[in-house]
Amino acid sequence: MKEEKNKWMKFGAIFAILIMVGSAVFVGILYGYDSLTGDDNTTTEYPLTDVPGTHANFTFKNAKDAAGYVPEDVLSINILKIYSNDSIDQGIKEAFPGAESDKRLVASYQTGMLAYYPLESEENVSILISGKKPQYENYDGYNIIFTHAAQRVVVGSPIIIASFFNYLSDNTLAKKAIDVLEGKASGSTTLNDILAHADDTDTYDEIIVYKANDGSNYDKYYQRSSQYLNMTTFQLSFQLESIILNPSDEMKQDVRDLAENATGTEFTITEEGNVMKTYVDGSDYTAFMTDTNTLYQLVSKHTQQSSTA
Incomplete structure (x- = not known):
C-alpha cells in the first residue's frame, strides 16, 4: 500500500507542475540554506518554542477550509498528504529537525508561494539557522524569520514558509499570511466559485485547485484524488x-x-449549468492510472500555457 501511495503522490505532483498557472511557476519550497543571514558561520538547531512572539495556530481539512486561511488573489491551492520517509517528509525534517507533519498546503501567487505544514506539537522541533539565534522582523507580534534571500518563515503550527521569486522583495507574502491569521484581511475568495461544487471531505491523497490562464478552454479546475478499501471486494480502490x-x-x-x-475504470459525469463534474473509480491500479493520465493530458491540452516564467 505504501508503494501505491508514493506512486500516486509523485504522479499528482507531476501534473501539478505541468499545468501550474500564471507566472507562479512551480519552483518548489527552497530547502537550501547556503544563504542564511545569521550572526556568524555557526549552524544551529534553534527550538521553535524559543522563538519569541505569537506563533501560528490553526488547522485545515480540505481546499474549502484552506482557502479561508490563505491571502487573497491566490492562483492555485495544492494540499498533499505526507507519508513517512517520502521526499517531502525528509525535506521538512531537514529544514525543521524533529518536525512531523501529515500534510502540506501550498498557495501560489504571481510573486511566490506560501507553504503551510501543520505540526502535532512544536515541542522538540527546531529550525535550522545560520548563527546562534534567528534574524527576524517583528510584524504585529509575529517574528518573520529570515532563512534565505528569497524565503521567510513564520513559526507555529502550521509552520508557514513564504518563498518569493524576486530576491529584492520584502516580506509581503509572510505579512499577508499574518494579516489573515489576525483577522485584518479575509481569506482568499478567488477559488470559491469552483470550491462550492467540491465535496466537503478530508478524504484525499492530493487536492489541486487553480485558476486557468487566459485563453484556456475553461476557467478553473479542481481535482481530488483518494484511495480507499472497497468493503465489497476488500481491495484497495x-x-x-x-x-x-x-x-x-x-x-x-x-x-x-x-x-x-x-479501460477498466468507471466514469460518472454530471453537468449542471457551467459545471462539469466527473468521478473516476477503479480497483485496477494500472488501468486507473492510464485513464486518469489521459484525463490529465486532456486538461493540459485545453490549458493555455503561460508565456511568462
Whole structure:
C-alpha cells in the first residue's frame, strides 16, 4: 500500500507542475540554506518554542477550509498528504529537525508561494539557522524569520514558509499570511466559485485547485484524488473527483469521449449549468492510472500555457 501511495503522490505532483498557472511557476519550497543571514558561520538547531512572539495556530481539512486561511488573489491551492520517509517528509525534517507533519498546503501567487505544514506539537522541533539565534522582523507580534534571500518563515503550527521569486522583495507574502491569521484581511475568495461544487471531505491523497490562464478552454479546475478499501471486494480502490468550471463545448466532448473509451475504470459525469463534474473509480491500479493520465493530458491540452516564467 505504501508503494501505491508514493506512486500516486509523485504522479499528482507531476501534473501539478505541468499545468501550474500564471507566472507562479512551480519552483518548489527552497530547502537550501547556503544563504542564511545569521550572526556568524555557526549552524544551529534553534527550538521553535524559543522563538519569541505569537506563533501560528490553526488547522485545515480540505481546499474549502484552506482557502479561508490563505491571502487573497491566490492562483492555485495544492494540499498533499505526507507519508513517512517520502521526499517531502525528509525535506521538512531537514529544514525543521524533529518536525512531523501529515500534510502540506501550498498557495501560489504571481510573486511566490506560501507553504503551510501543520505540526502535532512544536515541542522538540527546531529550525535550522545560520548563527546562534534567528534574524527576524517583528510584524504585529509575529517574528518573520529570515532563512534565505528569497524565503521567510513564520513559526507555529502550521509552520508557514513564504518563498518569493524576486530576491529584492520584502516580506509581503509572510505579512499577508499574518494579516489573515489576525483577522485584518479575509481569506482568499478567488477559488470559491469552483470550491462550492467540491465535496466537503478530508478524504484525499492530493487536492489541486487553480485558476486557468487566459485563453484556456475553461476557467478553473479542481481535482481530488483518494484511495480507499472497497468493503465489497476488500481491495484497495482509487477515486478521482474532477470539476471543470465553464468548460468549452469541445472540452466537454473530449471528457465524454474519454469516459466512453475508458479501460477498466468507471466514469460518472454530471453537468449542471457551467459545471462539469466527473468521478473516476477503479480497483485496477494500472488501468486507473492510464485513464486518469489521459484525463490529465486532456486538461493540459485545453490549458493555455503561460508565456511568462
